[in-house]
Amino acid sequence: MARISVLDDEVSLEEPTLVEGFPGVGLVGKIATDHMIEAHEMVHYANVHCDGLPRVAVYRESNPALTTPVRLYADPDRDLVALRSDVPVHPNAATEVANCLDSWFAETETFPVFLSGLGREKGEEPPALYGVATGNGGDALERADVENPNESGLVSGPTGAMLAESLERDRDAVGLVVESDPQFPDPEAARILIRKGIDPIAGTDTPTDGLVDQAEEIREAKRSFAERMQEANEESSQAEPLKMFQ
Template sequence: MSQITVVEEVPLNEPVLVEGFPGIGLVGKIAADHLVDVHGMVHHANVHCEGLPPVVTYAADNRALRTPVRLYADPETELMALQSDVPVTPAAAVEFAECFAGWYEETEVLPLFLSGLPREKDVSPPDLYGLTAGPADPRAADVDLEAPPESGLISGPTGAMLADALRRDLSAVGLIVESDPQFPDPEAARTLIVDGIDPIADIETPIEGLTDQAEEIKEAKEAFARRMQQANEESSQAEPLKMYQ
């Protein structure tokens, strides 16, 4: 059963919902958090589905406690975002997916489920791929999203929610972006927003802050790599010869 508690009513007609659970490169969370911030989205509802950890969170410089998973909405852009401060374990993903789908099945929401595809970073921009479940939705039909070049599997809460949408024959879009498998990847989140979310939702999102984050993380990763290289050069170590590989 859906357990969505409304905090503030927001007039919406046919919103696009962006799912922001943590995952590879934190791309979904970075994208959803950025959308909430730059569009000034309103805290619309709290999510109390089974499968979520029994914890509370709090924000910096704010004494108010809050639920770890929340819905935000913006009536001007007809945009919603699922913001999560916690991951959902694989064992709990199915319970959460059934609960959450029970809510958006009763609305005109088009959910966009976000996932990172592990790829080592290089100088080229990350590729973005699109997948669909259920009936074709006109909000996504005119957006030219490339299909993945190879077979794959989507796991975790994102995969569970897409599987539930497929089972219920509900319209849903899966956006997969190539992402850093080890570090937060704001560049991949930027690609999600500019090439996927904005065209489908028919909005324009400022992304200057994400560009700054990408440069800062790049510099931090390079500094980390230099420190690791120096440590390896200065310390004794044993390495396998790999004679049989």
């Protein structure tokens, strides 16, 4: 049964901003979300039980307690929620997962910020970032000075499904798309997501020096995850150009 199981009833959220971290191209969403959880010392707030998520249990070093592979972390002082996923989501399950989470967004009046990587070979310039929106989400992009897309494209995976759900329901939401390494974890692109997108929208101030100083360490830590995704052909979320006449 699809549900969000709250673990800490003492956490008080009003109209939280949610940062979504399903893994995709460059693992940028996951790296950014994991970093924000650690940087802001966010608490494990809820477990996510959605039809379509892999039926697996996760355990941590020095802790015997099992948990779900997709979880919500909260920072009530900043009215911030982060979705952390330890598993890729099969494209065939993306709609089920999106429907499950959208119900919780509606109940809690959550403003979601969806994250996606756009595969690009690395160049001399920093990765470009642009935003898309549904409902009145464009107001948040304008306030944060996030640029509009410079080409047509689409977002797939659970991130794309959640954006499509927001579009259908005319819910306020934004999607941030950042140019990312198409083959390897990309901490630099994740840093751009945080500094130029998430922080201005959520009103947070997240230290990101560690993402630069420890870039190689982060790549190594996430590399096996990225390889498992590629082997299983279950790229969770990605943006891609529409290469057709329009």
